Amino acid sequence: MGLPMDPVAANVDAVEPWAGEAEPAQKPEEPSLSARQWVRQNLFSTPFNSVLTVVFGLFSLLVARGLLNFTFSEEREWDAVRTNLRLLFTHAYPEEQYIRIWVCVGTIVVLAGLSVGLLAGRGRGVSMKKLSLNLIGVGSAVALGVVLREPSVLKDADGEVLRDDDGVLRESFAAAMADRWAWWLAAAVLVGAGAALWHLLGDERRRKTFVPSVEMFVALVGLLVASAWVYPWGHYAFADGEFIAEPGRTVAMTTKLPWTVMWVLLIAAIATGRQLRRAGAGGGVRVALNLAWLLSPFVLYWVVLRDPALDWGRVATVDIPLAVLFAVGGAAVLWLLTDPRIGELGRIIATGLVGVAAFNWVAAFFGWYSMLQKVRLSFLLLALAALLAHNFAGERAQRLRLLGGWAAVTAVFHYMATIMNTPSTVETPTEALIGGFAVTVIVAVFTLLFSFPLGVLLALARTSKLPIFRVLATSFIEVIRGVPLITILIFCAVILKLFLPDGMSISLIAAATLGYTFFSAAYLAENVRGGLQSIRRGQFEASDAVGLTGVQRTVFIVLPQALRVSIPPLVGQMIATFKETSLLAIIGIFDLLRMANSVIPAQTQFLGVKREGLLFVCLVYWIFAYSMSKHSQRLEKKLGVGER
């Protein structure tokens, strides 16, 4: 599926046709038009325009009416969604372990809050003009919806729908309008608030007063959370196979309490972030935060959600000593290799290490001696670090930093390797640990994490001057891009097993993630390649002139510029990957779509009830994809790509 981002299209908010690259910031602000003027200018400027307005206005009203009647029809069984929310979001994750889910959500909320507090807030937020117009718009839409929706059906005392020969009986239009007084009230409040804002502030203040968007978002979430304690949204659940639907109650404690905690966490995190920024926290905090973001998927999935049953005896006798050995030994080797005076000897040592690492695999192939896979991988890691070490040769402080980095990488690698090899203690009735929307997010996040480095490597190989690398990368990219994702997924889910050596197995989700990673990496490589090609020759020549090595030139000069240029298409790729996770349903993973399309319609209470669930899935995907694409448009403007 293609890139929803178009660098040209996304950048322009200009409304007039063929306006070219209008720059919103420099455009002189036009004073607000009166309602009459606005209508004349935008709806009835020419006879042709008036016809368009009438025809398309009627058409859109018809479409809106159809959608409203479809969504809120008495035939819709929205209980199917309400009672199955847990199923839709986490599938069969055990009830008593649910605290783990909340810990994950909480971690993400805290990280997001910290990031927002640290980084955001420089924007001006939403202007009062826009806010009041939006309020009026939403209010009018509500009013319009109330009028358009067909009158409700009549029911007898038992709640059975009354019918005659022609079909169901409906109340009269006047009665329906009167019945919907609460909606009228809501519409009136919204329109009134918008109009009041509009008229109380003058034209000047309307445009120059801004409501900070972060505060507005937090307040809205707060309102929602508070309503969970007060307003009877109803209590719906599917606990132990039992169907609970109690419309008159507030939501269950297991829902409103965690969300309240999340909200408090969010406020606290944002406040902490802001405090840190005010205190002048520098790059260190930011790096730590980014690292936390990077590591959080691994820790949350393998540690928090799985709760691995670590064998502490083995950990103390095998795993920790191994990690320490590699950390210390590797550090010693790297210390030696980053010495600027080492010269030829360093390369010989590095080559030797590569030989050792390679030999371990050869030995594994012939079965000469056994070795933990993680040790083989550690040797490989060390060999790679040794090969690259001469690029980091320099002063003492710099070398020490490299050693610190090595120790951290080793620690994380060994920790994750140990954790991943430890069975989970969370018992679920299904093969997979978790399903529903959670698995969608997990696959999307890991795809992103793995495909990014792979994609960058592929792009570098494809633009490299070395022909064999180029041919390999090009053929990989073109083959993957030429075939549909579903065939790659089927390949990974069905055929990959055949290629694995004896005793090795791969879970369905891992296989699917691998497929997504390949697919996403091929597309990502093309985006990065675009960025790489936009770099001027002078940059290469300059870095050669300063005497940088090839690796240094790529890592410090070329890639930072190339990636900056390719951020918008990369975000587009991210959204595409997120949407493509819906294909998990086809290869038999219980993701959000499969829940709505196959699992809920199979429940005895909701046999064949599909439309409600699917509409809900549409809504969930839409909210996430839409907010991501809006964010990427803002990001693009902020980066000013294409404007320099």
Next chain:
Amino acid sequence: MSNTDQATLAATQARRPPFYRDATVLKWLAQVVALLLVLFTLFFLATQAQGNLEEKKIATGFDFLGTALGSDLGSGIDTDPHTSGRALLSGAVNTIRLAIGGIIAATILGVLVGVGRLSSNWVVKRMCSVFVETMRNIPLLVQIILIFVVIASLPRVEAVGEPIHGWLHLSNKGVSIPRVHISDGFYQWLVFLLIGALVGRWVMRRRLRLHDDTGRETYPVLSFAAVLGAFAAVGWFAHPIFGWVGAIFGLVADIIDSLSQTVVQAVISALAVAAAVWWIRRFLARRRTPAGLTKLTDDDRFRIIFAAAGSAVVIVVAVTVPSLSSVLLDLAGGRGIDWLRFDNGFFGWLSEKFGNGRTGAPIDVKRPDIEQLGNFPNYGPSGLNLTQGLAAVYFGVVLYTAGFIAEIVRGGILAVPKGQTEAAQAVGLRRVTMLRRVILPQAFRVILPPLGNQYLNLTKNTSLAIAIGYTDIVQVGQTVYNQTGKTLEVVAIWMLFYLACSLTISVVVNFFNVRMKIVER
């Protein structure tokens, strides 16, 4: 360069570093090691797969294409294929049909919506942007399934079709509309069209030259259309006079049938060699400057070697797999292939289609009818029936891609510099002329490459039909490997098919792209 400089250069070049520090050696060493690593990994995986397959007693090979398939297909050119090969072919045709129909509809809808987003009318603008944001932010698969489910919830087929009997039938079994189809004398009529196009082209060129010479408006495109139309109109009635064309094709088919497969192998080999030679000569010609041939880099040499090796591979395949050549021969000539249920090869088929005695109208229209109420074959054979699955995939793919195309069109139009509009207005062009002559040609250049990508995506996205059981090539392939266990082979067929589709689309798009390019100095 002075003499001393040259001397130092020569001295530096003479003092080569030891081989293990020589950049060239290291570069090639790294590449060869990487290549060996990749080859070894592939080899390792292949041996594993072979071992695993042997364990499961599954033989590899494409023999299964000719063996019987125990199930029917829901829709397609052949709903009762006797062999796996025929079933896959039927699926492939379904995919191609979906893709072509989808590309046409999505382009029209996408351009309309994209232009609509730039309208000065608020209602139109808003509607179009709501459409785009909805389509682009909901996964295609979800949309397809939703459409499928909604169609399934429509009323059953009744004796009187709803909503417009005889023209448009909507029911829980799908959609039926009138069908325009090739009829009896179409191919003879095609000969008329071909001649008409040639004559029209000649007329158009003359009109163009007249326009260039005199500056008068000579309507070149219109005159082309008029000539073509005239030929089409005459041919509609006169087409039987071309009944003899079939005999020529029959002759060609007979000649091909008389060839032995060695001839085909020789032709393929010769073609491969010719292609490689042509490519290398062109490559070298590009490297030639007025001062003579520039020094070839390693990279250039590698490209030449790669081209030569490619042709060698083709020759080796052609020689070692003789059955490929005989299949090609059967496909081209008049014999046909049994397991694909091709009674004729290509030329045999042509000779039949162009043959004598086809006197009916070239194109026919049939309105939908209803055959049976409620049950499956409810729509008759006359109309164009989109079954539930086909309709869901088709509309899903069209709407989704239209959202993306709309954005591309909008971006392309906005990318035309404002000065162009202003200049056109200053010259006094009318709005329509300005759009047609100034804005759209420039916008098209920006639009075309991403548009080609969208066509590619649309074609690949039709594979989501598997989720709702419409028999496209992927779904049929799944049925085949579930019955025969030949997963590897089926995936290989999928990949070949889709790569061929991708290649076709990119060749077509590239053709237009080159034609549209600005000619610089």
